[in-house]
Amino acid sequence: MGRKMTETKSLLKVENLTTVFSGFKALDDVSLELFEGQALGLVGPNGSGKTTLVNTVCGLYKPENGRVILDGIDVTGKQPHYLARAGINRTFQIPKPFKDLSVSENVLVSSIHSKNKVSITEVLEKVKLRDCANYPIEKLTAAQQKRLDLARALALDPKVIFVDELAAGLTPTELNEIAEMLAEFRRSGIALIVVEHLLGFLEQVVESVFVLSAGKKIFGGTLRDALSDEEVKRVFLGGADVA
16 A cells, blocks of 8 residues: 555656647646655547657656746756656667666766765666676667666656656566566655556556646546546547446
8 A cells, every 4th residue: 555645755747748849738737746755647549748748757857837846946847867867767669778878877977966975786686687787788788778777867866756657568577576676766755757658568567647748638547447447448448348
């Protein structure tokens, strides 16, 4: 069971966020709140605004309106490197390691930008890559490269991590390993926003989901309730039963 929201610290507030591209509202008045140790699933069909939300909160896009509050501080419109040091980090659908560096060197490069001293060995231990510390990137499996992406995020001592479709292409065993790693992150107080299409994996990882469609929030609540919500079913499957 997750912790009660009244007992946890608010880490991230997104307030009435609107992002516009050439007159088109890719995000339209979106608000959410994330608490210490919470895991929230970010769900929606292709083109719903999930990536735009991630990129706006992480500083790649500047919002037209709204605010991003991190641990009580307004960080709206700040540059990605500022936000990464402040505590908002992410993984990518396709990992982007420095291919000329070893596993440990990749993590070291990230840790240099952390406000706090981080043990590279401990970070690699948390993602089960300690034995691969001196490996070149080409020696890693696809699953290990995704874990390295997590390690690089951890090396910046984050408060919030956006986990972007980490489960794609992984075996059931690998999925279970990743789910346990994410659970351990949460136990340390890190909050997660998990962008994912694999509902079975989401069920292992998150307490609640936030559903976007055409740039707007259409649902917030448990995954089970989302699967029985008429608007969610209409958006995903044209009204078909998804339970």
